[in-house]
Amino acid sequence: MNGLEFTAQMVATVAWPIVVLVLLLVFRRWITATVSGATAGARIKRIKLGPVEAEFEEKAADAARSVAGALAENASPPPVDGPVPTFFADLIPLAALSPRDAIRMAFAHVRRALVQVYPQLADVGEDGLPDAVRELARRGLVKPGIADAVTRLRELAGLAAGPAEAVDARYALQYLTLAEGAIHAVLRAAPAREPGPDRWRGTYDGRFPIELSIQRRDGGQFTGLMRYPDPGPATTTRVQGEARDGVLTWRETAYITRGGREIDLRGRYEARISGDELTGSWYQGEREVAGFVMTAAEPG
Known part of the structure; x- marks a missing residue:
């Protein structure tokens, strides 16, 4: 050339x-x-x-x-x-x-x-x-x-x-x-997001189901809840996180309902969006503990 x-x-x-x-x-x-x-x-x-x-x-x-x-x-x-x-x-x-x-x-x-x-x-x-x-x-x-x-x-x-x-x-x-x-x-050209919560459902560590609901967005910040339906009764926690460059990072800040699963509130979730799939891991500090995969779910 x-x-x-x-x-x-x-x-x-x-x-x-x-x-x-x-x-x-x-x-x-x-x-x-x-x-x-x-x-x-x-x-x-x-x-x-x-x-x-x-x-x-x-x-x-x-x-x-x-x-x-x-x-x-x-x-x-x-x-x-x-x-x-x-x-x-x-x-x-x-x-x-x-x-x-x-x-x-x-x-x-x-x-x-x-x-x-x-x-x-x-x-x-x-x-x-x-x-x-x-x-x-x-x-x-x-x-x-x-x-x-x-x-x-x-x-x-x-x-x-x-x-x-x-x-x-x-x-x-x-x-x-x-x-x-x-x-x-x-x-x-970024498409405008439709109002309303984002719902994700999947499996943590290949062993038990988890759900994420993003209920409110403010710029790149969001709040919502995590739900662990198994073993019952379901455990629900409040989350606060950030969305940036196709990556979601969030922490659980408090229990909403205590159920059959104990949750460590000191860690964080970090995952990348690829189409309708959310793939990432849960961390304690800088240590990766386990991975998870979630897919987009219909609101409701």
């Missing part, structure tokens, strides 16, 4: 909003020349943006280089286990030092956004993601534009994995812009 091939693929990403492409095309030469000059230590005296002409004195250029240096020293890439980032400024230094790594990380965050909105994609790898998203689009669960964008981004990431000299910081910065736009599109 060469730079021309990568650029051609970038321009072929027709699913993006026209304003993004206009910005990239109109300001590309200026951005490239300005960044290259600043990196080489050149002093910016005068720049032109179409009909608009702006003059920067030497002190302004020095200040710009200082800001860029400060960003490079203090920025750190967005964590892979935190909230999905919607702004990639902290990836800019990585794009300058290792363009391919910046592209790879940006696509990883696009995948995280998709999993957050469409948990059924949690077990799909990056290579299989375009086909899986297109299948969701065929079923009417994903907008076709998002499926096209994910396909294009994956193609670009694959091209960027070629020879290191073929991809430089300019292409990485353009890719960050597109990936950032994709994340916004995915998160804004």
Whole structure:
């Protein structure tokens, strides 16, 4: 792959909003020349943006280089286990030092956004993601534009994995812009949840039945109850938890009814949603005690 091939693929990403492409095309030469000059230590005296002409004195250029240096020293890439980032400024230094790594990380965050909105994609790898998203689009669960964008981004990431000299910081910065736009599109397309509790039923440790009812949501937080019907009479506890990036984490805070099963209130449940299935484990501190599998149940 060469730079021309990568650029051609970038321009072929027709699913993006026209304003993004206009910005990239109109300001590309200026951005490239300005960044290259600043990196080489050149002093910016005068720049032109179409009909608009702006003059920067030497002190302004020095200040710009200082800001860029400060960003490079203090920025750190967005964590892979935190909230999905919607702004990639902290990836800019990585794009300058290792363009391919910046592209790879940006696509990883696009995948995280998709999993957050469409948990059924949690077990799909990056290579299989375009086909899986297109299948969701065929079923009417994903907008076709998002499926096209994910396909294009994956193609670009694959091209960027070629020879290191073929991809430089300019292409990485353009890719960050597109990936950032994709994340916004995915998160804004999140389907509204129907009001009412979520019900889950399954088996703990392969031995006895358990039930989870999410009765109230407030953003990513939720409250509800756990029910242990066997041995009878049923035991019920109050729970408080959090839903984030397709993962549910909750703790039992108190008994509602004491029945035939004693409950240790010091542990926590943690599980990942994949379609209609909730799979996870119960932990004491950091020790995994036993696993469980639950499936979505009808309200009632």
